[in-house]
Amino acid sequence: MTAVLTLEEVSYRFPDSPSPALRDVSLHIERGQRIVLLGRNGAGKSTLLLIAAGILRPQRGSIRLDGAPVVYSRQGLRRLRQCVGLVMQSPDDQLFSASVRQDISFGPLNLGLSAEEAHHAVIEAAALCDVTDLLDRPTHALSGGQKARVALAGVLAMRPRCLLVDEATSGLDLWARHHVLQVFNRLVEQETTILLATHDLALARCWADLVVVLREGQIAAVAPPAQVWADPSLRALIAPPEIWLE
Amino acid sequence: MLRVIDRYAFANRLRAVDPAQKGGIALGVILLCVALDRPIVGLMALLWMVGMTVGYGRIPMRIVVTVLGAESVFLALSVIGLVVSIGFEYPDQAQLALSLGPIWVSVSNESLQTALHVLSRTLGAASALNFLILTTPLVDLIELLRRLRMPALVIELMMLTYRAIFILLETLEQMTVAQTARLGYASWRATMRSSALLGSQLFIAAFRRSQALELALTARGFSGDLRVLPLTYVADRRLWWIAGLIVMSLTLAGWLV
Numbered sequence: 001m002t003a004v005l006t007l008e009e010v011s012y013r014f015p016d017s018p019s020p021a022l023r024d025v026s027l028h029i030e031r032g033q034r035i036v037l038l039g040r041n042g043a044g045k046s047t048l049l050l051i052a053a054g055i056l057r058p059q060r061g062s063i064r065l066d067g068a069p070v071v072y073s074r075q076g077l078r079r080l081r082q083c084v085g086l087v088m089q090s091p092d093d094q095l096f097s098a099s100v101r102q103d104i105s106f107g108p109l110n111l112g113l114s115a116e117e118a119h120h121a122v123i124e125a126a127a128l129c130d131v132t133d134l135l136d137r138p139t140h141a142l143s144g145g146q147k148a149r150v151a152l153a154g155v156l157a158m159r160p161r162c163l164l165v166d167e168a169t170s171g172l173d174l175w176a177r178h179h180v181l182q183v184f185n186r187l188v189e190q191e192t193t194i195l196l197a198t199h200d201l202a203l204a205r206c207w208a209d210l211v212v213v214l215r216e217g218q219i220a221a222v223a224p225p226a227q228v229w230a231d232p233s234l235r236a237l238i239a240p241p242e243i244w245l246e
Numbered sequence: 247m248l249r250v251i252d253r254y255a256f257a258n259r260l261r262a263v264d265p266a267q268k269g270g271i272a273l274g275v276i277l278l279c280v281a282l283d284r285p286i287v288g289l290m291a292l293l294w295m296v297g298m299t300v301g302y303g304r305i306p307m308r309i310v311v312t313v314l315g316a317e318s319v320f321l322a323l324s325v326i327g328l329v330v331s332i333g334f335e336y337p338d339q340a341q342l343a344l345s346l347g348p349i350w351v352s353v354s355n356e357s358l359q360t361a362l363h364v365l366s367r368t369l370g371a372a373s374a375l376n377f378l379i380l381t382t383p384l385v386d387l388i389e390l391l392r393r394l395r396m397p398a399l400v401i402e403l404m405m406l407t408y409r410a411i412f413i414l415l416e417t418l419e420q421m422t423v424a425q426t427a428r429l430g431y432a433s434w435r436a437t438m439r440s441s442a443l444l445g446s447q448l449f450i451a452a453f454r455r456s457q458a459l460e461l462a463l464t465a466r467g468f469s470g471d472l473r474v475l476p477l478t479y480v481a482d483r484r485l486w487w488i489a490g491l492i493v494m495s496l497t498l499a500g501w502l503v
Contacts, residue, residue, distance in 0.1 A: 111467060119475060140252075
């Protein structure tokens, strides 16, 4: 398989923080993979996603996109963001425009597409996320599940090959969660890689090809779900023993 | 009220009609109310615009009346100031005079007429504006301003502010519920304290949200301009005919009556 994104010994410490958020993290993200990031709050899941999306620049180590190091210039970051999309935890943090159609069009227009191309990208992403009937609705009048799908469409309209998702299914009801997972599955069929940070163990177990367990900014394991579930020391990093009994 | 107006603005019969057309009609009626200074013009404008909003826009009458009623409260306060005169001397030309100790409170024929002029003109203009805001969502008005070559920075600020209003309203409601559940408004003192905390926390929440929004925009390739696709609308020919009829009737009333 081809590595879409590679993190090599990446470290990052937030200003005013006593300990690093990420320490020597190395990870190969391959094409069409379903990867789930697990770990306690503060383990570094969101930081890893922000670094992979080029929002934060690693203080040590490097990131490679299709084998080439990411250049932190305007042009280099544009290329990275065309290939790597980031869906935030709260859709309200992502939706800025008054109408759904305009919000989804923001990314494609930033990529330099013409109005007509952007329009096609909007229609395509809206159909993929099942929000075509919401295109003329105001963003503030959507339900939580609808907002999550519109936020996803806003990123997918940029046609990324790797999608980074930060707990986007948390807080959704089972129907909305099912909808979002259906979109993810459709994307994986199209060879899009999905890296999903979550606390949802059931989702990780049944959906992921690979689970990355993070502990205090370091990778504790990268393994298929069954292997992680079979290892008591890894399970202890993810959830208390009582949860596993359930 | 803001949410009610917004909801109907997005779900009325004239939603798809070009905001330039609706804005043009509203502006035309407002200008006629100001230019033709006759009470009949204002009252006719009021009837026409309420009729248009309810009959053609299909906005429920109670919503139109509620919005107009809310505006009328402010209007009434101003009109009372015009009608009532207060002084220490007996007013010679007063229709009605009341003494409160050394003070005379009076109403004159002239002041009543001035108030009627102002009231009719303002109600006519307000109803025209209500027609616009109840049938045109702010997103369309922003689009109209964009077409009128309003600077991009102003447009972007309006767009973000409009979005932020609803997010902050939601946050405000959640915080108020959380405070109420912990007896935050059980006494006058607690209410004062909770309100102060609410204000400061809301500011922090707004700041945090703006940071998160900046991250999300950056991830989608934001480079300084909030570029989005322009919206498309239809022109309503019948609305132009009705507008013509309104302008004609108001002009005739202004000249003849």
